Amino acid sequence: MNRTGRVAVAIALAVLPLVAGDFYINLSSQIFVAAIFAASLNLLVGYGGLTSLGHASWIGLASYTSAWLYLKMGVGHMISAPMALGGTTLVAGIFGWIALRATGLGFLMITLALSQVVWGTAYRWASVTNGDNGLTGLTRPAPFGIDLDGAAAFYYFALIITAFSLWMMAKFVNSPFGAALRGTRDQPRRMSALGHDVWLIRWIAFVYSAFWGAVAGLLYVYYNKYIHPTALSLTNSAEGLLGVIAGGSGTLAGPVVGAAIVVIMKNYVSAYIERWNMLLGFVFVAIVLFMPDGLVPGLRRLWARWRAK
C-alpha cells in the first residue's frame, strides 16, 4: 500500500466510532482481536512454514490466566496482564520444545494434540476454570483512569494495541531474524550449512508468535468480559488458520484481511443467513480456487494487470 492509502486507512479507522453505531464499533474491535491472532499465527505458518492447529491455546491461556488472577487472587490488571503474557509465553516455550521435534504434518498433529490437552483441561479442571460455565464477572482495565466499558473507548484501546502489535510483527518479519526464518522455511538444510541454528530459529519464532497470540488473548477477554473453553477449541485455531490462508500467508496484510472476513461472516452474515458456516466454506473454496495464494496477493496481481493495460 502506498502512503496515500495508508493515511486514508488510518483516518478511516480513527473516525469510525464517530460515524458508526455500537454494533459496527464492536464488530471492528472483534476484527482487531482476530487480526492480531491471525497475524501472530502467520509468523509461524507463512514465514516459518510451520502450520499449527493449536494457536487458540495462547488466546485461551492468556484469557484464563488473566481471569483467574482477577477472580480468585484479586490481582489488578496492571499485574495480571504481564503475568498472563509471561505465563503463556512460558508454556509456549515448553510446547514449542515438544512440537518442534517434528515439522510438517507431524508438527501440525503435535500442536493439535497439545491444544486439545489445554482445551480438555479447561473443561475438566472446574475448580480453576469453572468448567463449561466459564468464568464470568470480569472487568476491563482502566489504563490511566480511562474507562474502557464504552464501545468507542474500547475500540480506540484495541486499535492502539493492534497497531503496535502489527508494527512489531512487521519489524520482526523485515529483520535479519525474519529473513533467517524465511530461509529455514525454504531451504532448512542450506541454512544450517550456512551456520544458522534452524531448530533455535524455529523455537524462537514459535515463542514469539505465541506471545502475540497471548496479546490477542488479553484483548479477547477484556472485550468479552467472559471466558469459556470454546476460546481454546480447535474451531478457534482453525478459524485463525483460515484467516491466514484466505488473506494470504506470508504477507503482512493478508491475515488482517482474512481475519476481518471471518469475523464479518461470523457476526454479520450469520444474522441473515443461518448456515453462515456453509457460506464461509464457499467463500474459502472460491478464494483457494481463484487466488490460491490468498486474497491480498491475488488482488495485488489483478491490480497490477489492470494498471498495465
Added chain:
Amino acid sequence: MTPALQIGGLRKAFGGLPATDNVSLEVMPGERRLIIGPNGAGKTTLFNLITGDLSPDAGTIRLFGEDVSRLRPHRRAHRGLARTYQIITLFSGDTLEHNIALSQLGLSKHRWNMFRPLADYADLYGEARRVLGRVGLEHLARRPISEVSYGEKRRVEIAMALAQNPRLLLLDEPLAGLSREERVGVTGLIAGIPREVSVLMIEHDMDTALDLAERITVLHYGSVIVEGTRAEVVADPKTREVYLGD
C-alpha cells in the same frame, strides 16, 4: 602442520549397506583435493558426513585439529567449513544479493536481531555485491534466483560458500550440467580461490578437474582404493579398473 581435515576410520551404512566404509583421509591447509569415483561410490555421503548432515556410525572427523564428529552442521560452519550442493540449493524467490546476505548472516551475530530492518545493513549488501563481483554476477545482484540461468545459479552456489570466507571448502560437482564455455568460466573461478582455503572437490569431468587438484582420492563402494598425485592415480591399474573402465 595440523591438517585442515582429518578423517579416521569413518563408517556409515544405510540399512546394512555401507556407503562409507572405513574411510581415512587427510587434507592439508591450502591443498586442492579431488575425490573421484563411479556413481554410488559414496562421495556425496562422505561430504554429508563431513558437514554433519549425516552422523557417522563410527570414526572421527577433525577440522583443524578439533574433533567435530558430534557437532551439528551449523556449528561446523562456524568453525570455517562451507559447502556447495550438487543439486542447486538456493533461495529461489529471493534476489542474488539476498542469498549472499543470508550466507553472511549465518556467521554474524546480527542474525538474531529482530528489530532492525535487514535493508538497513548497507555494509552487508555492499559485501554481498562484492562477492557477486568475484563470480562475475554483480550486474544481476537485484534479480531473483528464479530469473537467472542454470550456469549463473552454479556460480551463486560457489558465491554462497565464498561469502563465508571458509577455511575448508567442499565443492560437490561444481561443474555439473554446465556447457563447455561455462565450465571454463567456473574452472577459472575455482582456480582463483585464495590459497589459504583448502578445497575438497567432487567432480566427474576428469579433463577439467584433474587440472585443479594436486592430489586425488579414488572412492569405490565407500572405500578409498587409490590416493596420490595426479600421475600416480592415473597410472594405477586399480583406477583404470573401477573408474576409467578398461
